[in-house]
Amino acid sequence: MNKPSAFLCLAAFAAITGCKTNAPSASVSTDNKAAVTAAATAKPSFMYPKTEKINHVDTYHGTQVPDPYRWLEADTAQNVAAWVKAQNEVTFDYLEKIPFREQIKQRLTKLWNYPKYGAPFREGDYYYFYKNDGLQNQAVLYRQKGLNGTPELFLDPNKLSEDGTTSLGSLTFSKDARYAVYTTSTGGSDWRDAYVLDVATGKKLADELHWIKFSGTSWHKDGFFYSRYAEPTKGSKMANKNEYHKVYYHKIGTPQSQDKLIWEAKEHPLRLLFAGTTQDEKYLILTASEGTSNNSLYVKDLSKTNSPIVPLVESFDKEYGVVENVGDKLIVLTNQGAPKYKLVEVDLKKPQQTNWKTLVPETENVLNSASLVNGRLILNYMKDAATLVRVHDTNGKWLHDVQLPTLGTAGGFDGKKEDKTVFYTFTSFTYPSAIYQYDVVTNTSTLFRKAEVDVDMDAYETKQVFYTSKDGTKVPMFITHKKGLQLNGDNPTYLYAYGGFNSAVTPGFSISRMLWLENGGVLAIANIRGGSEYGEAWHKAGMTPNKQNVFDDFIAAAEYLQSQKYTSPQKLAIAGGSNGGLLIGAVANQRPDLFKVALPAVGVMDMLRFHKFTIGWAWVPEYGSSDDPAQFQNLMKFSPIHNIKEGVNYPATLVTTADHDDRVVPAHSFKYIATLQEKGAGPNPYLIRVDVKAGHGAGKSTTAQIAEATDVWSFTFYNMGVNPYAAQ
Template identity: 60%
Template sequence: MNKLKNLLIAAAFVSSLSINAQTVNYPVTKKTDVVNDYHGVKVADPYRWLEDDNSAETKDWVKAENKVTRQYLDAIPFRNKIRERLEKIWNFPKYGTPHQEGKYIIFSKNDGMQNQSILYIQEGLTGTPRVLLDPNKISNNGTAALGEYAVSNDGKYFAYSVAKAGSDWNDIYVMEVETGKLLTDQIKWVKFSGISWHGDGFYYSAYDAPKKGEELSKKNEFHKIYFHKVGTSQDKDQLIYKNDNFPLRNYGATVTNDEQYLIMSETAGTSGNALYVKNLKKENADFIKVAEGFDFDYGVVENIKGKLLVHTNDGASRYRLILIDPEKPARENWTTVINEEKNVLQSAVVVGGHIIATYMKDVSNKSVLFSIDGKMLHEIATPGIGTISGFTGKPEDKFSFYSFASFTMPTTIFRYDVAKNSSAIFSQPKLDFSTTNFETRQVFYTSKDGTKVPMFIVHKKGLKLDGKNPVYLYGYGGFNISLTPAFSAARMIWLEKGGVLAIPNLRGGGEYGEEWHKAGTLLQKQNVFDDFISAAEYLIKQNYTNSSKLVIAGGSNGGLLVGACMTQRPDLFKVALPAVGVMDMLRFHKFTIGWAWTGDYGSSDDAEQFKYILKYSPLHNLKAGVHYPATLVTTADHDDRVVPAHSFKFAATLQEKHVGENPVLIRIETEAGHGAGKPTSKQIDEWSDVWSFTFKNLGLNY
């Protein structure tokens, strides 16, 4: 057989199509005879070789596909106009929620077009900000991103992690707060880890160094907790905990603010954990298990007079706050501080001797101030329907910071005075465009099985319901994640041009607690796809749009959503935009952290689950001779969360089996990962391509 690169340039072996006088020549992708036996069922995997991200053949394939995609996108006459508008919309100051660290206030800020936000520090509310860390100086192209960070309790040291080129792998560094001097400390192969100080060192989680060439694809096993003392090398770090009996578990360590307790969380997936506590003020103390895993979630909020205030859905699908005494951890000794109510208790923090609890009511946030013993005092006033992030603060702080955002209001930072129950704006971005001519409404539509599902719809005021409006339908539906209102500069392009943004809150998310989450997992995963398809049908029935103007989009688990829906109902959508999606549902658990998703998805290793998964796995449900929507698959070469092989194999199969004039392309970003920390320049490049592709294939001009 000829080498792949010869196949790629041979005109006789190239498939092509013509759309709007634009020709797309797809590279012919080599097929092999790989077949797997799953519980007696033979499943072909002809593009298995694309899983090898280090092979020359795969790299040649990526170059060939990118070349075809770039030729198509660069020929769109209005792409540059879209990019210019995106740059203008994007260019406004963006602030992160500040937090206090002793006498200091630390916050992030991006002036507008900087690739990465800069971290600033100032003394008190009136101090002059100075740069604490500028990630833009770590790499020349802005692909180094700040991850976790923490200040030592004495305010002397600042530890921070850096991810490069979008990978989940992080390195931890230490600097002096006062002088900004970078110390010699460097910790490698950190992943899924916080940084939690105790005295002159901190706890973190890491894996053993992978073999060369396996960094971005090897299954992550044997997570460990270490303690690093400032001024020492990594090989001197103390191993705090490991469990060789269970290689597929993750461990995280945090220290309570008073440094009395070390809290360890053990997880076997993405939801549910066991909880352990160790008294750091007792010599030779060992970990004590205070909550069994892995049916429920337990998160320690604070140490209150020797008892742990814990946020949990144990005995409360929509969460409650309880107190656990580490000296008497048996559940009969647990006491409830704040009971479960009809709204989901998303988070809690202790600030100024009070509890600030944030709830979610029909996918919008409200926050409430409680006394330390759980008595409701005040509801905290916010600007309206939207998302509250934060609050930040410690028990001794007199005020807290939080942020608020909506679909039409960029993130605004507030300072909340606990004693006065009053909020004041700390920072608010100034825009050179107006958002006042847009409106947001929430509807509740009926899914296939009769379940009522909420959906936000955003559009220009005065929209005509004539069935001709372009609609961008975005969803996720998994892992207990809620899609609450958020401002997106990128989506303003769509809204400005009269597009409708629709975001349904699908089952599998956390919008209505654990029951809502479970209803979209395992052998009920089809509910998620039914909810999304029903949202599209609702928008058509209500005369917002029609199938020729309907775009579906989603990333990661949302990429799976788009892949499943476009294969189940290819007639319903005109454009499909699956980003960094989980497309091969039979093999996802064999790469990096994929094993942790089996709690939501199940696994092909289980016979019953295999039969169910096979029915919706996007890769395995592409059929020859079907006219699929115009599709732009997006992924990145350094995505070690959902490895790019998912998108590679899906795109190759789609190009093989699809018929008709709709283009089906794949855009593979270089030096980027799953999405977190992606530099501004790359975000704008990608959105320019996505919107250009979308507008062109809807027959719209810009």
């Protein structure tokens, strides 16, 4: 248990993430007249479906705000389903007429088709690992005795549904490794079902749990703790506000109806409650949150019958994550008095904060996470958005750093307290994910397994630049492209950012993006404010009421790329998902002249009503709420739906969302594209692509990822007037 996770973002979005490449490349310069001619002469025509407008007006603090597309919020209604069908027909008719779309799909399919492995983890006598042979919709879980044993199938989620849309969520083993509990998601929903396996036989027991959401599972003796909501009323599970999160304990062999309620917050329906156990199962660690950052902290001694839940921190102004216990002492990762985080030791015999001892003080770099293995604290830092790993003893003394292959992102280093070796993964923009075995005692890393990708990675280069935002703030940005790129202002460029919820965008390898790079494209990743790249101050600089800083940082990134002759407004595509979808909608409204293509994915587009759906209320600390007069005025300045102007020529826009997205409900995207189609002018298309049996991004099948990536890249190249395969 380290930093609480942000429930809006689960990292990257499958359609534009992935990994790999190496195929003949084609020039994408406008000097390639054949490419321009092919794109221009084949441009299909279309008409948008008619979207009914209703006379609905809301009054916010004396201001009347029309909401003519309110009816699109009822996403399970028959008329909304008919509207989605009509929009998809127009969109796919347009996409199918792009002359090189099938070539892009074939190339992506070939790129995707290589074995992908997860890092091994030890449970009992076995090491477990995930593997996808290449084009399997979901990764399969294998196990083997020891690191040199013969792998055997343990759990195959591809068999859970015919179309690969059921995915695995969490997986945890009992302390004696006799049982394993796993959760599944259907169609990409945040709702989870839980099942229990007999580890020795691999057979599923009768235990079956439902309505789990925003929860892992943590074992204690012959059962486990988890969090859930009450069963929603029929027809409301995908959009209704989630209230009254509760922590339960399930004993193996009993029905869910007999699960014991452990913790609730009766007077606080909008609190999120989480539970986790220490490795020795002595302590139950409980945290509560009223948003996507900051939490209270409690502990319960499980070694004592009917022990009370003891508060350690009851406020919600800082973050506290328990790393592990050492006897009766907890090691806690916190930003209390340390915006870039530190480690403290809490003696549970005298748990008052005045007695807390600093183990590892705050440094100039951001401390992301920590693990305790073999008497060593392995600390994962972020230095200018890249990973730095440092090792300390349990008294906090620095011992050494872990040598990493290059500038990139390392993750893992988890294990049992007694383990002498652990595993970590390493990746960067042109460094396919590799797995390293780390000897904790000798501080040596050995390559355990690397991706066999048929790509000449030496053909590409990545550099980090620092550009100046509107208010003078220096912002880092990674830029990746082929070596020898000509800075002629004419390179197709893809600019991505997130900018929120204390979530950093760090270097990572992408199958999908390699198609862009191999065809001469430039990949730019801007580490704008709102994220965690430089700690809590960087985050707060992009929160309400400072959200405009996020948009200014992104606009400045686009201007930098153009001033440095990487690209031009006619060759710049912008992309982001979830909170990043809000970003794209906002900047496309504010500077439509600066971009050619806009790709907002599963975005938060109605900033006046986001808090009324599912988990949206938890984002109020990040954005503000229209219920507050001052915050309403701020939200109105950038809410994507409410700032589309009549008669403006906006960038060619492809909105992507999914029918099972119960985090950022698809109504955001529905209302946004209806407004854009109504008011936007000029020749650029304004389209929406609605996936079926898919959600916010996590667990999306390989088939669906390839299909979406095909359409996104086809749309982007096409609207830049570039045919990447014209010269082949």
